Amino acid sequence: MSMPTxxxxxxxxxxxxxxxxxxxxxxxxxxxxxxxxxSFTSGETLQFPPPALSLRWYQEVWAMLVGPDAGIGRLRExxxxxxxxxxxxxxxxxxxxxxxSYALVRYRFAGKTLIEELIGLPVVFPAVVLGIALLVLVxxxxxxxxxxxxxxxxxxxxxxxxxRNCMAAMRGIDPMLEEAAMTLGASAPKVFREIVxxxxxxxxxxxxILVFILSFNEFTLSYFLYxxxxxxxxxxxxxxxxxxxxxxxxxxxxxxxVVNVAAxxxxxxxxxxxxxxx
Amino acid sequence: MKQNPVLEVRNLSRTFAQGAxxxxxxxxxxxxxxxxxxILGPSGCGKTTTMRIIAGLESPTSGxxxxxxxxxxxxxxxxxxxxxxxxxxxxxxxMSVKQNVAFGLRMQxxxxxxxxxxxxxxxxxxxxxxxxxxxxxxxxxxxxxxQRVALARTLVTEPALVLFDEPMAAxxxxxxxxxAVELRAIQKQLGIAAVYVTHDQETASMMSxxxxxxxxxxxxxxxxxxxxxxxxxSRFVSDFLGDTNTLRIARVLDQEDGTSLxxxxxxLAIRVANCSAIAxxxxxxxxxxxxxxxxxDPGGAFEGKVVSSQFRSGLYRWQIVLPGGNTLIAQSTExxxxxxxxxxxxxxxDSGKARIVSQ
Ligand SMILES: Nc1ncnc2c1ncn2[C@@H]1O[C@H](COP(=O)(O)OP(=O)(O)OP(=O)(O)O)[C@@H](O)[C@H]1O
Ligand SMILES: [Mg+2]
Numbered sequence: 001m002s003m004p005t006x007x008x009x010x011x012x013x014x015x016x017x018x019x020x021x022x023x024x025x026x027x028x029x030x031x032x033x034x035x036x037x038x039s040f041t042s043g044e045t046l047q048f049p050p051p052a053l054s055l056r057w058y059q060e061v062w063a064m065l066v067g068p069d070a071g072i073g074r075l076r077e078x079x080x081x082x083x084x085x086x087x088x089x090x091x092x093x094x095x096x097x098x099x100x101s102y103a104l105v106r107y108r109f110a111g112k113t114l115i116e117e118l119i120g121l122p123v124v125f126p127a128v129v130l131g132i133a134l135l136v137l138v139x140x141x142x143x144x145x146x147x148x149x150x151x152x153x154x155x156x157x158x159x160x161x162x163x164r165n166c167m168a169a170m171r172g173i174d175p176m177l178e179e180a181a182m183t184l185g186a187s188a189p190k191v192f193r194e195i196v197x198x199x200x201x202x203x204x205x206x207x208x209i210l211v212f213i214l215s216f217n218e219f220t221l222s223y224f225l226y227x228x229x230x231x232x233x234x235x236x237x238x239x240x241x242x243x244x245x246x247x248x249x250x251x252x253x254x255x256x257x258v259v260n261v262a263a264x265x266x267x268x269x270x271x272x273x274x275x276x277x278x
Numbered sequence: 279m280k281q282n283p284v285l286e287v288r289n290l291s292r293t294f295a296q297g298a299x300x301x302x303x304x305x306x307x308x309x310x311x312x313x314x315x316x317i318l319g320p321s322g323c324g325k326t327t328t329m330r331i332i333a334g335l336e337s338p339t340s341g342x343x344x345x346x347x348x349x350x351x352x353x354x355x356x357x358x359x360x361x362x363x364x365x366x367x368x369x370x371x372x373m374s375v376k377q378n379v380a381f382g383l384r385m386q387x388x389x390x391x392x393x394x395x396x397x398x399x400x401x402x403x404x405x406x407x408x409x410x411x412x413x414x415x416x417x418x419x420x421x422x423x424x425q426r427v428a429l430a431r432t433l434v435t436e437p438a439l440v441l442f443d444e445p446m447a448a449x450x451x452x453x454x455x456x457x458a459v460e461l462r463a464i465q466k467q468l469g470i471a472a473v474y475v476t477h478d479q480e481t482a483s484m485m486s487x488x489x490x491x492x493x494x495x496x497x498x499x500x501x502x503x504x505x506x507x508x509x510x511x512s513r514f515v516s517d518f519l520g521d522t523n524t525l526r527i528a529r530v531l532d533q534e535d536g537t538s539l540x541x542x543x544x545x546l547a548i549r550v551a552n553c554s555a556i557a558x559x560x561x562x563x564x565x566x567x568x569x570x571x572x573x574x575d576p577g578g579a580f581e582g583k584v585v586s587s588q589f590r591s592g593l594y595r596w597q598i599v600l601p602g603g604n605t606l607i608a609q610s611t612e613x614x615x616x617x618x619x620x621x622x623x624x625x626x627x628d629s630g631k632a633r634i635v636s637q
Pocket of ligand 2: 325326327365443
């Protein structure tokens with residue numbers, strides 16, 4: 001960069017780097033920015049750019065959530081069910097994933113490599129296929145699992161994310177700390193509670209938040225498995241977009257973006273503070 | 279009434295890699311109540327593996343471990359009442375000093391009042407003032423202080439036997455010696471039985487009632503520090519404990535009243551007291567301080583050329599090459615040779631101290 005003879009070349013490199021960055025950022029952020037801008041419109045339609053800015057659609061959404069007519073658009077119901085699904089999914093993933101991660105990190109057993117491959121790979125099976133499979137299973141059983149059919153579906157795709165975070169944290173724990181605890185009189189469950197869990201808590205928490213976002217945003221699986229009683233927010237948005245298409249939909253979308261960003265910030269601070277404390 | 283030994287190890291073996299590595303090879307050892315023994319040996323000789331088997335962190339391939347007279351085969355570490363201070367100390371990073379020391383007591387289910395007083399006492403025992411250190415994080419302690427926390431954490435649980443796996447290897451020489459003396463005092467004060475692992479012979483001598491020399495998974499010699507230093511049973515043991523002059527014996531010239539006159543393969547004749555049968559291919563060994571150098575021929579001495587000389591911690595040392603090619607190390611508290619490299623010097627050997635070993 002500072003080499004005087006290479007200014008021409010450096011100039012081209014600079015242009016390439018800056019250009020690519022701008023292009024990527026635009027591609028990634030432009031649609032979301034557009035949604036954010038439109039959500040502040042004062043008009044009745046999805047004009048871009050908006051004629052003037054106002055908070056009227058947010059007031060509308062607020063009324064749909066807590067106002068006297070809150071039940072009508074079913075927005076509140078959908079939001080609550082999505083939150084409930086996301087919390088339960090995180091819980092299921094933590095309960096199943098933390099012990100499983102520990103087993104994978106500390107012990108050797110048949111099939112271990114296969115499981116590690118599955119967890120390590122980015123989502124290998126298409127969500128559509130998984131959705132169809134689960135739908136078939138549910139209808140063959142003839143039972144109504146209510147909210148749990150979506151929780152199970154989300155847990156299947158969420159578990160690898162939780163376990164990847166959790167295993168990374170557990171790999172960082174010196175096995176001798178656990179052995180020292182044993183020689184000081186701690187049984188295996190106590191070693192797990194007193195040493196492993198606290199030292200892996202950062203990884204577990206960030207994994208759980210990741211799963212929460214994943215579930216909260218998830219559409220494909222939810223689309224196969226929703227019912228009138230369990231109507232997640234992503235499905236609600238899809239339906240609204242197909243029918244009414246009012247700027248209120250964009251206001252809701254903007255709120256979802258805010259929830260996502262907030263969650264990412266929480267993950268960052270959790271990992272950050274753990275990192276410096278250890 | 280004779281008390282049971284605290285620890286009895288019988289015929290203990292442990293192999294790794296389908297038997298290809300014999301980490302521990304048929305060893306026996308005992309620790310009596312109130313006694314501290316050192317296991318001394320080079321890196322990789324199986325010291326840590328032995329400790330881990332006794333603590334229950336590793337299972338033996340064969341053999342038996344008894345603690346207070348009871349076979350502990352299959353007993354998990356947390357039920358053995360054996361404390362282990364790790365080579366790496368293994369202080370819990372997410373707990374304060376106080377929480378670290380309290381850990382074992384908490385596992386025993388003691389009430390918090392009692393834990394509080396015991397922790398304070400333990401910290402005082404290792405000379406960490408509770409007011410100053412109790413709330414500190416491990417990351418705020420020096421190496422020597424961490425070491426004390428590790429000691430306090432293990433001692434506070436009052437185990438029947440404490441195993442120390444080179445916990446001071448990371449400290450510098452002076453601090454290590456200081457801690458060794460202190461640890462010895464604490465051990466005597468509490469009357470605990472302990473095994474101390476090290477590859478440093480000075481620490482071992484300072485610390486222990488008895489020393490066990492290990493090599494390649496086997497015990498080569500056991501005895502008090504003095505016994506082993508004075509009467510090593512092999513070249514390896516002697517070398518391990520300090521610089522040793524070793525000369526191969528070519529033939530026995532004369533033997534009477536337990537005193538032998540042997541000739542080394544370089545043609546030197548050496549008189550050795552207190553030895554009976556001398557096997558084929560044996561060696562005569564003696565230490566640098568068991569020689570005397572002379573700048574003039576005193577009669578009956580070996581003549582050689584000075585190769586180099588050093589002065590270190592109040593001791594003078596000379597490397598002297600003999601006509602047959604052997605180099606001897608001689609040592610004295612006085613500067614007996616004002617000579618420089620290349621000069622001729624004469625060496626006599628204290629025949630009462632020289633020893634003959636078969637390997
Ligand atoms: N889990 C294991 N798998 C395979 N080999 C092992 C294992 N643990 C130890 N060994 C081998 O057993 C031998 C003894 O190891 P050990 O750790 O007991 O040595 P040590 O005397 O404590 O050495 P140091 O002084 O370096 O700590 C070594 O050759 C080592 O490579
Ligand atoms: Mg070791």
